[in-house]
Amino acid sequence: MLKKDYRCFNLISLMKKISLILLSIIVLVNYNCSGSSAIQEGDNLDFKQKEWASAQEINRRLGKGINIGNTFELRQSLQPNFVFDDMERIAGLGFSHVRIPINWERADRSSSTEPYTIKNDFFKTIDSVVKEALKNKLHVIINLHHHDAFMANPTTNKERFLSHWKQISDHFKGYPDSLLFEVLNEPHDKLNTSMWNVYLKEALNVIRKTNPKRCVLIGTAEWGGISGVKYLSLPNDPNIILTVHYYSPFQFTHQGASWTEGADAWLGTEWRDTETERQKVIDDFKPVLKLAMQKGIPIHIGEFGSYSKADMDSRVRWTRYLSSWFNQQGFSWAYWEWNAGFGIYDPKTKSYRMQLIDALLNDKLLD
Numbered sequence: 001m002l003k004k005d006y007r008c009f010n011l012i013s014l015m016k017k018i019s020l021i022l023l024s025i026i027v028l029v030n031y032n033c034s035g036s037s038a039i040q041e042g043d044n045l046d047f048k049q050k051e052w053a054s055a056q057e058i059n060r061r062l063g064k065g066i067n068i069g070n071t072f073e074l075r076q077s078l079q080p081n082f083v084f085d086d087m088e089r090i091a092g093l094g095f096s097h098v099r100i101p102i103n104w105e106r107a108d109r110s111s112s113t114e115p116y117t118i119k120n121d122f123f124k125t126i127d128s129v130v131k132e133a134l135k136n137k138l139h140v141i142i143n144l145h146h147h148d149a150f151m152a153n154p155t156t157n158k159e160r161f162l163s164h165w166k167q168i169s170d171h172f173k174g175y176p177d178s179l180l181f182e183v184l185n186e187p188h189d190k191l192n193t194s195m196w197n198v199y200l201k202e203a204l205n206v207i208r209k210t211n212p213k214r215c216v217l218i219g220t221a222e223w224g225g226i227s228g229v230k231y232l233s234l235p236n237d238p239n240i241i242l243t244v245h246y247y248s249p250f251q252f253t254h255q256g257a258s259w260t261e262g263a264d265a266w267l268g269t270e271w272r273d274t275e276t277e278r279q280k281v282i283d284d285f286k287p288v289l290k291l292a293m294q295k296g297i298p299i300h301i302g303e304f305g306s307y308s309k310a311d312m313d314s315r316v317r318w319t320r321y322l323s324s325w326f327n328q329q330g331f332s333w334a335y336w337e338w339n340a341g342f343g344i345y346d347p348k349t350k351s352y353r354m355q356l357i358d359a360l361l362n363d364k365l366l367d
């Protein structure tokens with residue numbers, strides 16, 4: 001009897017060992033197949049999303065945000081190192097989300113030929129940045145930024161664009177609802193208004209296969225501005241947010257910008273916060289508010305900001321008026337940007353531009 005029990009015990013322990021080995025093999029195979037493991041033990045993040053919040057609720061939670069601009073969307077030679085502590089700084093200031101512009105098209109990050117595979121190492125880099133933001137209780141938006149080859153030749157590069165979304169959505173499918181996808185930054189060039197309406201739906205269909213409920217932001221053609229709103233045909237999907245960019249008056253926000261032709265001639269342009277200037281903002285946003293009313297779609301302002309060559313007093317007035325007005329409309333927003341030419345933080349001296357920060361975060365000032 002003893003012997004039989006002993007043998008039986010041995011058999012059970014052998015079976016346990018075999019199942020453990022099998023389990024490990026399955027885990028390893030899965031790890032390799034998905035390109036890399038997005039979620040890992042020890043992350044200390046609750047990735048078991050049970051209830052998915054509505055787009056309205058997510059937009060409310062997005063609230064006030066900032067772009068980690070001039071970082072992951074830049075060319076390889078220009079990209080500065082990302083500083084992980086910045087997420088804590090951003091959360092500490094009182095922002096509730098970060099928008100992370102990303103260029104996945106870059107030659108060192110993905111292959112330009114079929115099957116357009118995004119490199120594991122790059123997924124790991126973005127994983128670590130997103131996780132750092134989530135650990136600091138920030139919501140996160142990731143996008144496709146400066147996908148210039150796609151926009152220069154949309155028909156030829158369509159499969160590459162859709163393949164990127166297939167890989168990205170598959171990789172991040174286990175993340176909580178505080179991670180959002182934005183289909184494409186500032187569609188322009190050959191990607192015209194009607195093509196964009198078709199392609200954005202195709203990308204959304206790809207995303208929905210693996211992320212049925214994740215909030216997806218959709219921007220407008222013609223560089224993501226308000227002028228593109230009238231051409232936009234929105235997909236019938238409850239979990240989408242409309243995102244627009246606002247840099248008006250452009251001669252003020254982009255004065256002296258080296259990447260904008262003729263911008264030196266605008267140096268000295270002020271924004272005085274007059275009734276006329278305020279009214280211009282309100283008039284500009286009429287199509288956005290109309291669409292929001294008609295479709296019940298939440299609104300996010302994905303970029304707004306002024307370049308450092310404008311005078312600080314005007315920048316403060318413009319930033320304060322816009323952020324307060326956006327809050328009043330129930331829009332969420334992300335200031336352009338954290339620590340470069342438009343930035344609220346100087347990484348060299350590790351100092352804050354407090355006037356701009358107050359203008360963004362103190363919303364009692366709209367009179």
Ligand code: BGC
Nearest residue numbers: 069073101145185186303336
């Ligand atoms: C671009 C940046 C630019 C900013 C303001 C962004 O969409 O990616 O390069 O600095 O707009 O012009």
